[in-house]
Amino acid sequence: MKLISRDRAKNKKLSRFFTGIRCLHGHLCERFVCNGDCVDCHKIRRRNWVINNYTKVKKYNRRRYKLNPKYFKEICKMWRQKNRAYDRTRINKWRKENKEAIRAFSANRRSRERNAKGNFNKDNILHLFGKQKGKCAASNCRTNLITYHVDHVKPLVRGGSNWPRNLQLLCPSCNASKGIKTMQEWVQ
Numbered sequence: 001m002k003l004i005s006r007d008r009a010k011n012k013k014l015s016r017f018f019t020g021i022r023c024l025h026g027h028l029c030e031r032f033v034c035n036g037d038c039v040d041c042h043k044i045r046r047r048n049w050v051i052n053n054y055t056k057v058k059k060y061n062r063r064r065y066k067l068n069p070k071y072f073k074e075i076c077k078m079w080r081q082k083n084r085a086y087d088r089t090r091i092n093k094w095r096k097e098n099k100e101a102i103r104a105f106s107a108n109r110r111s112r113e114r115n116a117k118g119n120f121n122k123d124n125i126l127h128l129f130g131k132q133k134g135k136c137a138a139s140n141c142r143t144n145l146i147t148y149h150v151d152h153v154k155p156l157v158r159g160g161s162n163w164p165r166n167l168q169l170l171c172p173s174c175n176a177s178k179g180i181k182t183m184q185e186w187v188q
């Protein structure tokens with residue numbers, strides 16, 4: 001980085017200057033001409049503010065999105081392209097922590113495609129999990145659910161709904177064996 005004093009930067013109408021002197025927090029970086037603030041310190045403060053004011057930021061972004069969805073989507077796309085690696089780790093982390101939400105999301109989409117009525121969310125699934133005490137819903141199985149499938153008691157293709165009351169959690173092998181059978185057909 002080239003050394004340039006604040007006054008010279010100001011005369012050249014630059015927004016930043018660099019003296020080669022570390023800030024109080026040890027950053028060797030440019031400073032803003034307008035207030036003499038260290039750029040790295042500013043970035044850190046801003047990031048912390050965003051983290052501490054998460055709901056505020058979310059609300060603000062939602063409002064901005066509503067005003068101009070196209071523009072907002074474009075900005076997000078550009079940001080993602082610039083921060084691809086970061087974005088991927090963030091998405092993977094979110095996926096790991098929100099398995100139920102993803103399950104609900106994809107099942108709701110499938111049911112919409114089949115014109116079935118109803119929807120459910122991750123809380124419904126967690127509730128089911130508790131109700132079944134973490135075990136497969138099949139009475140002759142009752143395996144502890146490590147992984148599980150959200151099953152429609154009356155299958156969607158047979159006119160069943162996508163409401164929580166038509167759902168149960170099955171272990172993968174029970175789910176595969178039940179397929180598109182109703183409970184009665186499956187038990188027989």
Ligand SMILES: [Zn+2]
Pocket residue numbers: 023024025026027038039040041042
């Ligand atoms: Zn600093």
Ligand SMILES: [Zn+2]
Pocket residue numbers: 136137138141142143170171172173174175
């Ligand atoms: Zn089972």
